[in-house]
Amino acid sequence: MSKVKVLIVEDDFIHANRLEMYLDEMGYDLAGIAQEAEQALDMIATAQPDLLLVDIHLAGSLDGVQMMERLNKKKALPAIFITSYRDKETFERAKLTDPYAYIIKPYDKETLQAAIELAIYKFSKSQHDQEPFQGWQEDHFLKGVLFVKSKRRLIKIKISDILCVEAKDKVCQINVEEEIIETRMPLQKLEEKLTNNAFLRVHRSFIINKEKISQIDLSKNEILLGACKVPIGRLYKEAFINCIAPFLD
Template sequence: MAKINVLVVEDESIVSKDIQHSLKKLGYNVVGSASTGEKAIELASSTNPDVILMDIMLKGDLSGIDASEEINKMHAIPIIFLTAYADESTLSKAKITEPYGYILKPFKEIDLHTTIEMAIYKHSREQEVVKERDLLYTLVSNKDAKQGGGYVFVKSNSKLVKLKDEEIYYIEALKDYVVIHTADTRYTIHSTMKDIERKLGKEAFIRIHRSFIVRLDKIATIEYPNLTLEDIDKHIPIGGSYKDELNNRINLV
């Protein structure tokens, strides 16, 4: 059985090393450690951990709660909060991020082990349910979507969020997920690019790369092998096999 990969986020160096030592002793694999919320967000993307141990009271601009909210927007990774003490207001904010557990410091190894195992089990069961539901309503397209005047519903945490076609800038493939990007938000869901392409329709959107679909009227500039979109500072690659289709779809004068 593969080892469980754990990301440790703790701003006290001694405590962080103690946690990492205990994790390794218990048979877990520590894929990284961070002392700030910003670094935690970065490592959550680059190391793809199975679970994150997150100190609530991180020093710096982002608390553990803030970092967890950002990570939850991008990834489906169970987060367990570490805390020595937190007032009622902090705990109330922490609840909103729907953590998979709390571990009080100083901790016992049995508490660490039990909480992680329960979080992993709960998350795996939830993912099974999500995959079944995704087939039905993670993205629900209306009958007008193919004319580019429709909308889709995207599952975000425990609710469905309505996105109008014109709000979507581009869609990006990410392993077993796709990420739908708007001007200021992104939604990560279980799906395939082929399924997204079908549900959004081909009038308003075009696939320009194996990993990217863009909305045609959001394209700002094209300079092969990349293009840029309005209001978004990002270069998106154009795959060689998609170049001719793109040339045929744009209003070239």
């Protein structure tokens, strides 16, 4: 598991520090603070942020809109425009770059959190049919990661880090090293999304990452994955044995 990384592009020291404080309080990682567009483009290439917070009016030869126009030709990233200007011309210019959210200064932490959720939601849907955003109702897969909302913040889980998933009550518990994260996504949908060969259903309530198996005890019908002990369901045992047979020879 890793935190969502956010790059701030803001040339006003006070506003940049307020954004940094809000991001820290909300549990996100700061990928860096850039004061100019050219500096931000260099930082994006090295820091690999998940999200950009971009002030429209920046010092330097490019403003925030021009920066996003240049970036969109090379790399798709969700961006939230931040501005103190309310004029229609500024909004129309920004709109042409297809930002994922747009907030006006001054703003509070709750407004920023809602904008972040909207941006990640819209970006995850960008290659599919758009749906009206009515709040974070379902967690989302995107480019090898799963974005989960937990305790009013978004958490980024690398799919390759997942040990196993357990359906429990009305939620699914995603087990990664030394942590359990809950998602409201049902096990069946998770099984459909975890389509690569690393994942296998071994029980009506469990999906495992085969690459994380540390021990198998067929006499007890148990699989050990790190600290996770997972039962092998009777209806799934034959398929599981056939799947691991090449590794047992």
